[in-house]
Amino acid sequence: MLELIKVSDKKTAKAWLEFGSEIYKNLPSFVPYVKQDIAKVFNPAKNKAFEAGKAIRWIIRKDNVISGRIACFIENKYSKGMEQPTGGVGFFESINNKEVAFKLLDAAKEWLASHGVEAMDGIVNFGEKNMFWGTLIENFTDQNTYGMNHHPEYYKTFLEEYGFRIYYKQLVYYRDMHIPMQEIFHKKRNSIDPEKNYLVSNCRGKSLEKIGDDFLTVYNNAWGGHHGFSPMKRAQAQRTMKALKPIMDRDILIFAYDGEKPIGFHINIPELNDIFKYINGNLNLIGKLKFLYHKWKKTPSTMVGIVFGVDRDYHGKGIESALIMFAVENIVPQGRYNQTVMTWIGDFNPKMIKVCENTEATVYRTLATYRYLFDREKEFKRAPNAKRLV
Numbered sequence: 001m002l003e004l005i006k007v008s009d010k011k012t013a014k015a016w017l018e019f020g021s022e023i024y025k026n027l028p029s030f031v032p033y034v035k036q037d038i039a040k041v042f043n044p045a046k047n048k049a050f051e052a053g054k055a056i057r058w059i060i061r062k063d064n065v066i067s068g069r070i071a072c073f074i075e076n077k078y079s080k081g082m083e084q085p086t087g088g089v090g091f092f093e094s095i096n097n098k099e100v101a102f103k104l105l106d107a108a109k110e111w112l113a114s115h116g117v118e119a120m121d122g123i124v125n126f127g128e129k130n131m132f133w134g135t136l137i138e139n140f141t142d143q144n145t146y147g148m149n150h151h152p153e154y155y156k157t158f159l160e161e162y163g164f165r166i167y168y169k170q171l172v173y174y175r176d177m178h179i180p181m182q183e184i185f186h187k188k189r190n191s192i193d194p195e196k197n198y199l200v201s202n203c204r205g206k207s208l209e210k211i212g213d214d215f216l217t218v219y220n221n222a223w224g225g226h227h228g229f230s231p232m233k234r235a236q237a238q239r240t241m242k243a244l245k246p247i248m249d250r251d252i253l254i255f256a257y258d259g260e261k262p263i264g265f266h267i268n269i270p271e272l273n274d275i276f277k278y279i280n281g282n283l284n285l286i287g288k289l290k291f292l293y294h295k296w297k298k299t300p301s302t303m304v305g306i307v308f309g310v311d312r313d314y315h316g317k318g319i320e321s322a323l324i325m326f327a328v329e330n331i332v333p334q335g336r337y338n339q340t341v342m343t344w345i346g347d348f349n350p351k352m353i354k355v356c357e358n359t360e361a362t363v364y365r366t367l368a369t370y371r372y373l374f375d376r377e378k379e380f381k382r383a384p385n386a387k388r389l390v
Helices: 010-018 035-041 098-114 153-162 183-190 208-223 234-247 285-297 319-330 350-358
Strands: 002-006 053-062 065-075 086-094 119-122 135-138 165-176 198-202 253-258 261-270 302-310 339-346 362-373
Touching (some): 002 098, 010 035, 010 053, 053 098, 065 098, 086 098, 086 153, 098 119, 098 153, 135 153, 153 362, 165 350, 198 319, 208 302, 234 261, 253 319, 261 319, 302 319, 339 350
Parallel strands (some): 086 119, 302 339
Antiparallel strands (some): 002 053, 053 065, 065 086, 135 362, 165 339, 165 362, 253 261
């Protein structure tokens, strides 16, 4: 017997949040998600997606035992530019039982359809794509990177049997930092016009406010003009830096400048799951103490590249290579970080894929954003430019 229960009070919210440990107990590589991170997603006071969107959650019981959970959501700006209004399905967890999984997906589809939605993407987040976005489809054995989804292999099977298809793949690149960088990066860096007042530096000694302002300038100038781009505001940039402060290592935050003007960045953070694997998914008082201890101990040996960009007016001038070579020549000698992982790159982004390939980084994990069209007769189309990869 299956019983679908809407999350409507503290008791059901707690049950929804805590479900999953049984599923992952046989996956030794899995580092539990931090409960507080997930709880924030569904807190309107902390998630701006609620300003123009809504979300609902369910747990499901099979024979009076909680056996799965799901969330689904609508965010108006997410569908902007798409052929049909599209919602999201996320935080899906299920025992290895097709009936349970399909019951959860049916509930999400029905709720979204009742709100005028014509398609749903999964397994995705209610908000930004840098956290909890995508379904793991390749490499189920390595430790998951902080904030990235990690699923049993049968989740992929359930989604595809239900009728989801890959909208785009999300490639996660890995690089041993001790491998020498290809000569082309040296040449491009050295070809920069010496008359230009270009400078590359880390953020050691810089205030959080200065870092936030420089980040804002590069971000808006690097991606401004792209379809659907919304310029970042100063308050948002400052909030981003404030959120990063507890985990920030200024030695691996790299910026390029033309005089005083910031023109590029290579933003990295330590791999937090090298710490969070010791706190079992709960950043309570004891968890925070353990976190502070391992941060002081400098436990993480992996560096995670979370964003890389150059002002559009400076493309082709060697700035990309200068940022990469600064990391090679200034981070590697410290001996703290041995490898780097790049946050996922969509297969619709051939430029960044080429940059990763040129550094001899390899794809070591693949996720996918799946899409399900409610009109089963409608032609399915992959994301623009995503057909370049099989």
